[in-house]
Amino acid sequence: MNPQEVFCPNDECHARGQTGRSNIGVHSRKERRYICHECKKTFTERQGTIFYRLQTDEQTVMLVVTLLANGCPPKAIEKGFGFHERTIKGWWQRSGKHCQAVHEHVIGGSQLDLQQVQADEIKGKGQGFSCWIAMAMMVPTRLWLGGAISPKRNLELIQALANQIRQIALCREMLLAVDGLSSYVKAFRRAFRTPFKGEKGGRRRLISWPNIAIVQVVKQRQKGGLRIDRRIVQGCRQMILHLLKITQDGGVINTAYIERLNATFRQRLAWLARRTRNLAQQAETLLDGMFTVGTFYNFCDNHHSLRLKLSVGKYGYRWVQRTPAMAAGLTDHRWSVEELFFFKVPPPRWKPPKRRGRPSKALLQIIIQWC
Numbered sequence: 001m002n003p004q005e006v007f008c009p010n011d012e013c014h015a016r017g018q019t020g021r022s023n024i025g026v027h028s029r030k031e032r033r034y035i036c037h038e039c040k041k042t043f044t045e046r047q048g049t050i051f052y053r054l055q056t057d058e059q060t061v062m063l064v065v066t067l068l069a070n071g072c073p074p075k076a077i078e079k080g081f082g083f084h085e086r087t088i089k090g091w092w093q094r095s096g097k098h099c100q101a102v103h104e105h106v107i108g109g110s111q112l113d114l115q116q117v118q119a120d121e122i123k124g125k126g127q128g129f130s131c132w133i134a135m136a137m138m139v140p141t142r143l144w145l146g147g148a149i150s151p152k153r154n155l156e157l158i159q160a161l162a163n164q165i166r167q168i169a170l171c172r173e174m175l176l177a178v179d180g181l182s183s184y185v186k187a188f189r190r191a192f193r194t195p196f197k198g199e200k201g202g203r204r205r206l207i208s209w210p211n212i213a214i215v216q217v218v219k220q221r222q223k224g225g226l227r228i229d230r231r232i233v234q235g236c237r238q239m240i241l242h243l244l245k246i247t248q249d250g251g252v253i254n255t256a257y258i259e260r261l262n263a264t265f266r267q268r269l270a271w272l273a274r275r276t277r278n279l280a281q282q283a284e285t286l287l288d289g290m291f292t293v294g295t296f297y298n299f300c301d302n303h304h305s306l307r308l309k310l311s312v313g314k315y316g317y318r319w320v321q322r323t324p325a326m327a328a329g330l331t332d333h334r335w336s337v338e339e340l341f342f343f344k345v346p347p348p349r350w351k352p353p354k355r356r357g358r359p360s361k362a363l364l365q366i367i368i369q370w371c
Contacts, residue, residue: 001026001032001034001045003024003025003026004019004022005019006019006024007019007024007344008023008024008036008041008043009043009048009344009347010036010039010041013036013038013039013041013350014039014350014366014370015039015350015370016347016349016350017346017347017349017350018346021370023036024036024037025037027042033045047344048344048345049341049342049343050065050094050095050098051341058338060081062337062338064077064081064088064091065091065092065095065337065341066337068088068095069095069268069292069293070268070296071269073270073278074088074089074092092289092292093285093288095288095292095341096287096288096289096292097288099291099292099294099295099296099340100287100288100291100295101345102343102345103146103295103298105345106325106330106331107143107146107168107325108146108167108168110328110330111169111170112143112169112328112329113172114138114145114165114168114170115138115139115172115174115175115243115246116138116139116140116175116177116244116247117136117139117145117165117169117174117177118136118139118178118257119134119135119158119161119178119258120135120179120255120258121133121157122262122266123272124271124272124280124286125272125278125279126271126279126281126282126283126285127281129283130151131150131280131283132149132152132153133147133148133149134148134149134150134153134157134161135147135258135261135262135265135294136164136165136258137257137258137261139247139248139257140246140247140248140327141306141324141327141328142261142303142305142306142324143298143324143325144261144294144297144298144324145165145168146161146164147164147290148160149286149287154183155187158181158183158184159187159190161187162187162188162190162192165191166191166192169192171194171209172211173211173213173239173243174212174243175213175215175239175240175247176213176214176215177215177217177253177254177255177258178214178215178255179216179217179218180216180217180219180229184214184216185234188212193208194206211235211239212234213232213236213239213243214232214234215230215231215232215233215235215253216230216233217229217230217231217254217255218231230253232253240253264293264297268293269289269293271285271286296337296340298324299323299334299335300323300335300336300337302321303322303323303327306324306326306327307319307320307321307322308320308322322334323335349370349371350371352366352367
């Protein structure tokens with residue numbers, strides 16, 4: 001037990017989320033509990049992980065969730081391990097909530113030069129309902145950027161996805177490749193704007209980002225085969241060709257990378273298959289499954305197209321495997337399942353309350369020490 005690597009999870013503590021500040025001590029080694037000397041609250045080592053208040057062995061839970069995230073049917077796990085269906089579903093929901101928090105903290109809180117982004121939608125099937133899942137990926141690193149779920153494939157769904165991409169993207173040259181759905185163009189133009197306050201004051205104007213290219217790949221089935229229409233909706237052709245060259249070694253405008261990622265999600269989540277008898281009971285199940293599979297894909301799975309050729313002198317060379325998160329510079333190693341599930345997302349830092357008048361000396365001391 002190392003108190004220097006642990007932070008206080010109490011939302012009411014002014015030292016929450018900070019490590020290495022000597023405010024955490026060991027309360028009980030037998031029960032593996034810590035204590036925060038600032039708020040005097042104790043907490044267990046498992047708090048903030050999917051194993052909090054679980055009686056089952058950690059290795060068993062990780063094994064079951066790993067099988068689920070790689071497409072194993074829940075009925076097979078129920079028969080093989082002897083757990084009840086509700087127990088397996090509870091672990092699946094825990095992993096989904098935890099993976100969503102990890103994704104929003106690590107990827108959602110980063111700033112990346114995306115260069116080329118491809119987006120698409122998948123239809124998920126449930127008992128008495130259906131949901132649309134819109135997802136996006138960064139082409140150079142194959143990084144899954146996130147997704148949104150809605151009962152209808154409308155502007156609200158696409159706008160939620162566009163806002164997630166906007167939160168991650170740096171204001172650089174970027175190519176956005178989508179299908180023929182008209183909502184993409186409107187949602188992307190809304191999202192990639194920055195408020196600007198003029199010299200005269202007044203209401204801030206929204207300035208569109210420069211060097212943002214939007215292209216569409218429209219596919220239509222005909223008697224003679226498949227017709228593909230590639231449209232440039234926004235941006236110059238020279239910049240688009242340059243971005244295609246540096247992100248996919250040339251080629252034509254396409255959405256092949258996100259479609260390949262959709263195939264991975266369909267393989268691992270039976271509710272997303274085109275023809276299936278497996279139905280999700282709730283829309284939250286689709287959301288938990290999307291974040292679990294997406295986080296496993298980003299941090300725990302090596303991608304064959306991302307491997308690097310490393311020279312080893314007279315012995316020739318060897319291939320160095322990489323995950324999408326490693327290629328994007330978000331981590332320096334492949335995460336294990338244990339590392340993913342034991343990763344604790346720190347709460348936001350404490351902010352002093354807004355009060356009228358001069359703050360007290362005690363409050364000033366807390367602000368100087370912890371803010």
